[in-house]
Amino acid sequence: MKTPKTNPIDTPSVYVCAGLVSGAGALLLNVLPVLFGAFAERFGLGEQQLGNLAMAMNLGFGAFGLASLLWIHRLSWRVISALSSALVAGAIMFVLRDPSYEALLAIMALAGAGTGALYALAMTIFGDSSQPERAFGFKLGIETVPGAFLLIVLPVAVAPVWGFDGMLITIAIAMVVMGILPLPWVPRRSERRLEVSGTAVRIASTESRIIVWLSLVASLVFLTGIMSVWAFLELMGKKTGLASDTIGMVLALGFLINAGGGFIASAIGLKVGRFMPVAVIILAELLGLVALAQFSSLVTYVAGVICFLFSIGFVLAYTFGVMAEFDLSGELVALGALCLSLGAAFGPAIGGVLIEAFGYSSVLWFSGVCSVAVLAIYGAAVMRAQLTFQRIRVSGTVVMSGL
Template identity: 30%
Template structure:
């Protein structure tokens, strides 16, 4: 079955960009949600990890499913269903007061959010200036994350977890008002039949890009999970750490803005290589002991190139696979890599020595760029 639709209009671009924020709310708000949950649910460090896993794993699964559904049904319908699941999860989680009771609702919120995020990124991938739109969407996401971090003190009080979840529920309501702005389907003619597993496996270049995205986020996950320990072992107080995190995340907006300004004038491979080199330099700097300035500069550089790279990762996948299904699956691979990174590092770290974090992150960055190079350089000569 074939349908023809017009290119993605501006109002659809803006709506999709805002929907990426709502879809990624569980991930973007993870530090705040966990901080509020520690007080209200009295969680141990192990239980914090369990809840954090629930915040991430649902989106990984739904993003994989989205790759097979995103071109089959109307986007407004898919967005509505995803928002309904996400909102229901937040609402149910707000009325429970134990860890076992909150795990399923939070997982459902993550599941719905992941589907919404994948759909919104697919909408943006259909635009001729996809790189710039990805950069714009990521900038909006980072701005939201900064606001969430700044709001953390308001939610770290008795009852703060419910208030935090109500705020995220409110975002879902706003999202419901935006879905009518989404186009019916992709630009141009689109085959609405779902891909078979054989068709998925028959695109090795796209799979290489997805594996590169996964390995890239192994580095992200390893560093992000142990940032607090890196700072603590360097002698920084909790207030100082929170200021560094907020400042580093704020600076990362410049990375996505740079991608918006630069666009595709240098292709995808060169920016990806530059980002990997910059992040490697930051990883080398993040070694205990270090000064507060060294910690801040390293974290800011790491975040800058992380967000700069994301736009080109999505663009690389979109250029290789015009169907958009692999773009929809990209967040799933990011989520899986982000969850695996801390687990790999945890095998080797000790309470006093975290050099394994740097080693895991550095190796992952090198492997990730190698995979991108194999996919993109081959494509140029195909």
């Protein structure tokens, strides 16, 4: 009797090391408030110039996330991670030379390209898992921890002692530590893609692609709604009279709560199905938005932020998970990086327009509508997945993981 082959992705060492690679891909986005605050002070940049830098970084991130479809399965995963991490670290270190604003735009675009490649790579690695919901839950949890750590350490411990240069060097070192040092424990290529290509009978490609694209759209809509509020959480707190240091501590706590959401999704997996956990957490997120709309004290602000941020890693674990399971080519899952980029670009822009025109409550309504839409889109994807598995069971042609 043959022993079932263990998926090389589903091991603790790969989860941790590939999670660190994913953390490297998300690092600049996670520390952006601190980094841009330092840029503003060092180079005398205004809000519009900082916004342009963020746009340049997101464009680079999204462009390389999309371009990864061309080479993500043609090059060694270890080579991709090493080169991308070196690109980001080199771009960050080049800022130490006090470049012009135009050069800084190009630098941020290059740094965004490197992080986009890293994030697309991590999406592909975890997409190879035989238990994608659990894998993506762990990924989304662990990738948040380094960013939360640096958000606290950079302004409190690094900047007061080593200044602006020390902050940049710390970020560059973090990129090397997360994107290069763990590579001996990261697979060189996809095993799942080879197995799928050799399978004689598979799910109809049209049906699988519909499920994948529904999941991608759900992820994009969710991220757009989330980012439309995330960008203005500090201003919402200040508007009600909370101190900046208090808000900073709340947001740092919320960042860690976000990581906890991913880890909890990883622990739950498919034990209670795909749809019910997402529905419950989106309901909690909506309650958080209500609390943020009506808060008049620190307690309600904290409750709103925690409910709101907890949902991010949890919901994305499931939308990315169903996408990965039905991405038979193993290629489209990398587009999760593009979803993150577009959500980070469009969400704050839409939020800013709504706030200026109708006030802060309007952006909370927008985020809530996005979440309800996500539940409908994701529900359609899950329903199609269930029908697909039912047809498979009847025909007995292929066996995949259950719902």
